[in-house]
Amino acid sequence: MDSEETAARLLQPKIHPLKLFDAARSQKRLLYACAPMVRYSKLAFRQTVHHFGTDLCWTPMILAKEFNRSRVARDSDLTVSTTAAAHDEVPTIAQFGANDPVELSRAASLAAPFVNGVDLNCGCPQSWACAETLGAALMGRRELVRDMVVATRERLARDGWDVDSFAGADSDDVGGRVGRSVSVKIRVHKDLRQTVDFITTVLGDEHHRNIDWLTIHPRTRSTPSSIPINVEALETLTSMFGTKLPILVSGDVFTLSTLPYTSHLLDPQPTFTTSSHSSPDTTGNDSSKPKLHLPNLSGLMSARALLANPALFAGYDACPWEAVDVFMNNVARAPLPLKLAIHHLNEMCGPGFGPDRNAALLSKKERIRLNEISNWIDVIDYIDEIKSQRGGKGGVVRFT
Ligand SMILES: Cc1cc2nc3c(=O)[nH]c(=O)nc-3n(C[C@H](O)[C@H](O)[C@H](O)COP(=O)(O)O)c2cc1C
Numbered sequence: 001m002d003s004e005e006t007a008a009r010l011l012q013p014k015i016h017p018l019k020l021f022d023a024a025r026s027q028k029r030l031l032y033a034c035a036p037m038v039r040y041s042k043l044a045f046r047q048t049v050h051h052f053g054t055d056l057c058w059t060p061m062i063l064a065k066e067f068n069r070s071r072v073a074r075d076s077d078l079t080v081s082t083t084a085a086a087h088d089e090v091p092t093i094a095q096f097g098a099n100d101p102v103e104l105s106r107a108a109s110l111a112a113p114f115v116n117g118v119d120l121n122c123g124c125p126q127s128w129a130c131a132e133t134l135g136a137a138l139m140g141r142r143e144l145v146r147d148m149v150v151a152t153r154e155r156l157a158r159d160g161w162d163v164d165s166f167a168g169a170d171s172d173d174v175g176g177r178v179g180r181s182v183s184v185k186i187r188v189h190k191d192l193r194q195t196v197d198f199i200t201t202v203l204g205d206e207h208h209r210n211i212d213w214l215t216i217h218p219r220t221r222s223t224p225s226s227i228p229i230n231v232e233a234l235e236t237l238t239s240m241f242g243t244k245l246p247i248l249v250s251g252d253v254f255t256l257s258t259l260p261y262t263s264h265l266l267d268p269q270p271t272f273t274t275s276s277h278s279s280p281d282t283t284g285n286d287s288s289k290p291k292l293h294l295p296n297l298s299g300l301m302s303a304r305a306l307l308a309n310p311a312l313f314a315g316y317d318a319c320p321w322e323a324v325d326v327f328m329n330n331v332a333r334a335p336l337p338l339k340l341a342i343h344h345l346n347e348m349c350g351p352g353f354g355p356d357r358n359a360a361l362l363s364k365k366e367r368i369r370l371n372e373i374s375n376w377i378d379v380i381d382y383i384d385e386i387k388s389q390r391g392g393k394g395g396v397v398r399f400t
Contacts, residue, residue, distance in 0.1 A: 014116045015091055016162075016179035018212055020055045021246045021298055030265045031055050031299030032313035033215075034306055035250055036095040036121065036185070043079040043090075044330040045310070045344060050090040051326050052311040057090050058185075058301075061121045061135075064098035064107035079334065080114045093183065095119040099133040099144070101151035108152045108182070109159050117181030117212070118156075120148060123250075125187070125221045136187055136221040139194075142201040145184065149202060149210045152182050185215040185250065188233045195233070199241055206244070213246040215301055225304070228252060231261050235292045242296025249294075253302035254353040255309075255317040262293045307344070308352035317354040319361060321387060324348055328380060338376060345370060345379070362386065 024031040034041055034049045036058035046057040059078060066073040078094060094111040096118060098104035108118040122145060124135025131137075138145050153163045161180040184202060188195045204210035216237055218230040229251040238247050252260060259266065306312050309319040310327065324345065331341050349362035349370070362370065366386060373379050 011113055012089075013178065014089070014180075017056055017091060017093065017117050017181045017183075018179075018246070020091060021213065024055060024299065025265070028265060030263060030297065031246070031248065033248055033299055033301040034058060035301045035303035036061055036093075036119070037303050037307065039340065040307060040344070042336060042340075043081060043334040044327065044336055044341075045307075046090045046092065047081070047330045047334065048323065048327040049306055049310045049313070052314040052316075052323060054306070054310075054313050055091065055299075056093060056116075058093045058095050058119060059115075061095050061097045061124060062107070063134075064096040064100075064103040067096070067107045067110065068103060074110065078111060078114065081334065083333075091116045093117045093119045093181070095121050095185070097121050097124065097129065097134045098148060099138065099141075101144075101148045104148045105151040105155035108180075109155050112156055112159065112161050112180050115180075117183060118152065119182075119215075120145065120152075120184045123185050123187045123217050130221075139187060139189060139198060139221065142198040145198070146202045146204070146210060149182050149184065150204075153210060156180055156182070181212040183211050183213050183215065185217065187217050187219055187221055188230060188237070190220050192233055192236060195237065196240065199237070203241070203244065209245060211245065213248065213298070214241065215248040215250050217250040219251060225251075228260065231292050234261070234297075235294060238294050238296040242294075242298065246298035247296065248299035248301045249297060250301040250303065253300045253312075254305045255312060255355065256300075256315055257317060258355055259300075260291060261297070262291050263297050264295060265297075305353040307347045308350060309354065310348065318352055318356065318359060319348045321361060324361065324383065328383065331376070338374070338379075341376065342370060342373065342379065345383070 021031050032054045034046060034054045034057040038060040041058055041060050050057060062077040067077060080092065081089065092115045094115040096104055096107050098107065098120060104120060111118060121135050122138040126135065129135035129137070133141065156163045160178065162178050163180060163182060186198065199214065202210060216234060218234040219225070219227065234249055241247060256266070302312060309316060309323065311320055311323040327344060327348065346367050349360060349367060351357045351360045370379070370382060373382060
C-alpha cells in the first residue's frame with residue numbers, strides 16, 4: 001500500500017465511542033473495554049481482545065510531552081493498523097500522561113486522525129509519575145484537569161473534529177463522521193467528598209460537558225490492587241453522576257460471572273467454562289454479603305484478567321486455545337518484541353483470574369520451557385506440539 005493509500009485508510013471515518021455505549025445499552029449489556037496497560041495494551045493484543053467482543057480498547061499511557069517532541073516516540077507509542085477493513089478496525093482510545101493543557105491538547109491533535117478518542121490518566125500511582133504531577137497526583141489538581149480537558153476539546157474542535165457530541169448523545173448522528181471523544185480515568189480519594197468535587201469540576205455544566213465519559217478505578221492512590229475495589233464508593237459515584245454521563249468501572253473485572261456487584265445490564269450472561277471444575281469465589285470479595293446493584297453503571301474495563309484471558313468478554317471464564325491462536329496470528333501481522341509476546345503467552349496459558357485457578361493451558365514446567373525459547377518460529381512449533389499432544393485442539397492441565 002503506498003503512503004497516499006495508507007493516509008486515506010487512516011482517515012476513514014471512525015465511530016464515535018458514545019455510539020458504542022449506545023449500541024451496548026440497546027443490546028441490554030454493559031460496554032466492554034480493555035484497560036490501558038503500559039507495555040501490554042499494544043496493537044496485536046488490542047486486536048485480539050476486540051476479536052473476542054471487547055468494544056473499546058485503550059493504548060498504554062503515552063507521555064504527551066515526549067509524544068509531541070519526538071517522531072520516534074510517536075511511532076513506537078501509538079501503533080494502529082493501516083490494513084484493517086473498516087469493520088475490523090479496533091475502536092481505540094489514546095491515553096496520555098500530561099500535566100499541562102498545551103501539551104495534552106497538542107498530543108490529542110497529533111493522535112486524533114488515528115484514534116477514536118483521547119483520555120487523560122489521573123490514576124497512575126507510581127512515584128516517578130506523581131513526582132511530575134502526572135497520573136494520580138492529578139486527583140489533587142482538579143482545576144488543572146478541567147483546564148486540560150477544556151483546552152483539548154477546544155483544540156480538537158479548531159482542528160475540525162466534532163467534539164460537541166455529548167449534547168447530541170441521543171441523536172443518531174452523535175459525533176458525526178469526524179467525532180472524537182475526550183475522557184479521563186481516575187482513582188478515588190479516601191474522603192469521597194473530594195472525588196465528588198473533582199468530578200463536578202471536571203465534568204462542566206449540563207450544556208457544556210468537558211468529558212464524554214469517565215472511568216473510575218475505585219481504589220485510592222495507595223490501595224494495592226490485591227485489596228478488592230471499593231464497591232460502596234462506586235455505588236455513590238455512579239448514582240450521583242451515572243445519569244449525567246457514562247461511567248466505566250476499572251478494577252476486579254475478573255470474569256462476567258464473578259463481578260462484585262449487579263446490574264440490569266448484566267443478567268443473564270452466558271458463560272463458557274473451559275474446564276469441568278469450578279471452585280468458590282476467589283476474587284477476594286466477601287461472597288456472604290449481598291451484592292450492591294449499580295443501575296447507573298455503563299461499562300466494564302478489565303486489565304489483569306483480560307491479559308490472562310482475552311476472551312473474557314465473550315463469556316469465557318478461562319482462556320481458550322482459540323484466543324492463543326488469534327493472538328499469535330495478530331503478532332505475526334503486528335509484531336511485538338519476542339520477550340513481550342512470550343510474556344503475553346505466559347499470561348494466557350497460566351492459571352488466570354477465573355473461578356478455577358487450578359487449571360491452565362500450560363503447566364508451570366511448560367511455561368518455563370516457553371520462556372527459554374529464543375525465536376518466534378520455535379514458539380509457534382512449541383505451542384503446536386503441545387496442542388497436538390493434547391489431541392488436536394488442546395485442553396487444560398490441572399495442577400492439583
Ligand atoms: C501492567 C499494567 C499496566 C498498567 N498501565 C496503566 C496505564 O498505562 N494507564 C492507566 O490508566 N492504568 C494502567 N494500569 C491500571 C489498569 O488500567 C487498571 O486500572 C488496574 O489494573 C485495575 O484493573 P484490573 O483489576 O482489571 O487489573 C495498569 C495496570 C497493569 C496491571
